[in-house]
Amino acid sequence: MAEIYLDNAATTPPSAPVIDAVHHALATAWGNPSSVHTKGLEAERVVTEARQRLAAALRARPDEIVFTSGGTEANALAVKGAARARAGRYRHIVTGMTEHPSVFNACEALEEEGFSVTYLPVDEAGRVSPEAVLDALRDDTGLVTLMWVNNETGALHPVADIAAAVKRARPDVWLHVDAVQALGKVPVRLDQVPVDLLTVSGHKIHGPKGIGALFVRSGVRVKPLFGAGTQEKGLRSGTENVPGIAGFGAALAETMTRMDQAAARMRALKELLWERISEAAPFALRNGPADPELTAPHILSVSFPGLKGEVLVHALAQRGVYVSTGSACSSRRRTGARVLKAMGLDDRRADGTLRLSLSAATTEEDVTEAAARIAAVAHELREFAVF
Numbered sequence: 001m002a003e004i005y006l007d008n009a010a011t012t013p014p015s016a017p018v019i020d021a022v023h024h025a026l027a028t029a030w031g032n033p034s035s036v037h038t039k040g041l042e043a044e045r046v047v048t049e050a051r052q053r054l055a056a057a058l059r060a061r062p063d064e065i066v067f068t069s070g071g072t073e074a075n076a077l078a079v080k081g082a083a084r085a086r087a088g089r090y091r092h093i094v095t096g097m098t099e100h101p102s103v104f105n106a107c108e109a110l111e112e113e114g115f116s117v118t119y120l121p122v123d124e125a126g127r128v129s130p131e132a133v134l135d136a137l138r139d140d141t142g143l144v145t146l147m148w149v150n151n152e153t154g155a156l157h158p159v160a161d162i163a164a165a166v167k168r169a170r171p172d173v174w175l176h177v178d179a180v181q182a183l184g185k186v187p188v189r190l191d192q193v194p195v196d197l198l199t200v201s202g203h204k205i206h207g208p209k210g211i212g213a214l215f216v217r218s219g220v221r222v223k224p225l226f227g228a229g230t231q232e233k234g235l236r237s238g239t240e241n242v243p244g245i246a247g248f249g250a251a252l253a254e255t256m257t258r259m260d261q262a263a264a265r266m267r268a269l270k271e272l273l274w275e276r277i278s279e280a281a282p283f284a285l286r287n288g289p290a291d292p293e294l295t296a297p298h299i300l301s302v303s304f305p306g307l308k309g310e311v312l313v314h315a316l317a318q319r320g321v322y323v324s325t326g327s328a329c330s331s332r333r334r335t336g337a338r339v340l341k342a343m344g345l346d347d348r349r350a351d352g353t354l355r356l357s358l359s360a361a362t363t364e365e366d367v368t369e370a371a372a373r374i375a376a377v378a379h380e381l382r383e384f385a386v387f
């Protein structure tokens with residue numbers, strides 16, 4: 001039975017050029033980028049090249065990129081680092097109810113440090129409105145932190161409108177955006193969107209795990225989370241993950257050149273996936289926005305009310321289909337329901353939710369075959385479910 005991987009929001013398989021770049025960096029650019037001799041310079045060159053590539057992809061400057069150990073660390077550095085850097089004058093943070101745990105938990109930790117945080121509600125499509133952000137601003141608001149694309153539902157937040165509205169009303173407020181699920185799927189252009197801090201991660205775009213970056217707009221100062229080293233302009237101490245950075249650079253080179261085409265293809269396949277599931281299992285419900293303007297191309301959230309998401313995931317894995325309940329990062333702690341409940345889903349619907357996520361490598365055959373297996377499993381499990 002052919003295996004079908006539809007869990008690309010959790011992680012994507014590394015592409016061949018990424019594997020080559022990581023291997024090449026490990027084998028030849030193994031020096032410490034801080035060393036002043038040839039070996040160091042070779043490693044530094046690899047880091048510089050990837051930094052330039054990421055800056056070009058984001059329409060930013062290379063000196064505005066800070067490499068981190070991934071999206072989680074970049075989010076923590078942005079949220080805690082910005083809040084702490086401005087603590088003298090600003091004590092209030094605005095965020096959303098459906099943020100990734102790495103932002104949500106950073107905000108909760110800041111509350112323990114004496115900051116106050118407003119958690120904005122979302123509409124039933126899972127989106128925060130610019131008006132709600134503006135209404136939440138206070139004189140002591142120093143940071144607004146919101147995600148671009150929700151990792152559980154694919155809901156696309158109106159980040160450009162929010163950024164423009166916030167900067168018009170309060171140019172002194174910094175805006176951080178978690179763009180981990182947006183990079184490579186929707187245009188992220190920092191010359192057009194006035195955000196101050198932005199998080200990206202390598203392994204969601206076929207790069208290696210354990211590598212990410214924070215964009216820090218020139219003039220914005222954040223406090224490092226640890227250490228007093230000189231790497232990454234003092235914002236992220238520790239010898240750089242050169243192979244990871246090389247792999248991230250290779251992933252960017254591939255992903256960014258074919259983004260528009262790949263996004264259109266993923267979107268069409270996602271719609272086909274939903275069409276086939278809803279035909280074969282009419283009791284399935286789609287969560288989040290269906291309007292292409294309001295949703296990312298790669299994530300489909302589907303509920304089978306009365307069934308258990310975990311049971312569906314395991315039954316599907318036995319049939320070679322790999323998907324997720326809610327979000328992979330939080331499903332073990334069952335905090336995924338926070339996001340779905342914030343959108344107004346009841347427990348029965350939230351508990352029976354699957355997240356199906358595509359990549360540029362997903363094929364039409366994958367999608368039609370996965371829909372057939374998903375519907376068959378849902379029918380089987382419904383026979384045992386208590387309604």
Ligand SMILES: Cc1ncc(COP(=O)(O)O)c(C=O)c1O
Nearest residue numbers: 070071072100151180181201329
């Ligand atoms: C929206 C979002 N933010 C942050 C992260 C964390 O990124 P990383 O896995 O690189 O730590 C994830 C990972 O699932 C995510 O989906």
